[in-house]
Amino acid sequence: MRCPFCGNIDTQVKDSRPAEDHVSIRRRRFCQACGGRFTTYERVQLRDLVVIKSSGKREDFDRTKLERSIRIAMQKRPIEPERIDQMISGIVRRLESLGDTDISSKQIGEIVMESLARIDTVAYVRFASVYKNFQAADDFDRFVSELRPPQAAEE
Numbered sequence: 467m468r469c470p471f472c473g474n475i476d477t478q479v480k481d482s483r484p485a486e487d488h489v490s491i492r493r494r495r496f497c498q499a500c501g502g503r504f505t506t507y508e509r510v511q512l513r514d515l516v517v518i519k520s521s522g523k524r525e526d527f528d529r530t531k532l533e534r535s536i537r538i539a540m541q542k543r544p545i546e547p548e549r550i551d552q553m554i555s556g557i558v559r560r561l562e563s564l565g566d567t568d569i570s571s572k573q574i575g576e577i578v579m580e581s582l583a584r585i586d587t588v589a590y591v592r593f594a595s596v597y598k599n600f601q602a603a604d605d606f607d608r609f610v611s612e613l614r615p616p617q618a619a620e621e
């Protein structure tokens with residue numbers, strides 16, 4: 467670990483112990499070049515998620531794609547942006563904690579619908595109605611383009 471004070475690469479760990487929350491390890495480090503002391507935390511990095519499409523194709527999970535579809539479903543709804551961000555983070559955390567890095571697109575859609583249903587019925591209906599077709603099409607870009615503001619979605 468590079469010393470943040472002098473840039474020396476050769477620093478020593480003086481002490482390691484679990485932090486209070488027990489989800490990280492705290493390491494006290496010492497730089498032999500400048501005598502600087504600093505602390506680092508080591509945390510679990512959940513592995514990257516892979517989306518399994520209904521066709522069986524695998525694709526890296528892309529948070530921005532998820533965000534895009536949710537934001538479109540939420541368009542012009544009276545929901546604060548922070549609330550939407552929170553919801554998206556919550557969805558990603560749920561996906562990460564499913565215990566498997568391989569997640570079906572169906573599972574993702576269901577978790578998104580569950581979350582939307584709790585926050586905004588209109589956004590939920592928009593998402594759910596497009597999602598039905600999406601399962602057959604299995605094409606996310608098409609899914610997003612079909613997910614339009616209300617006037618376009620209404621028949």
Ligand SMILES: [Zn+2]
Pocket residue numbers: 469470471472473474497498499500501502
């Ligand atoms: Zn140093």
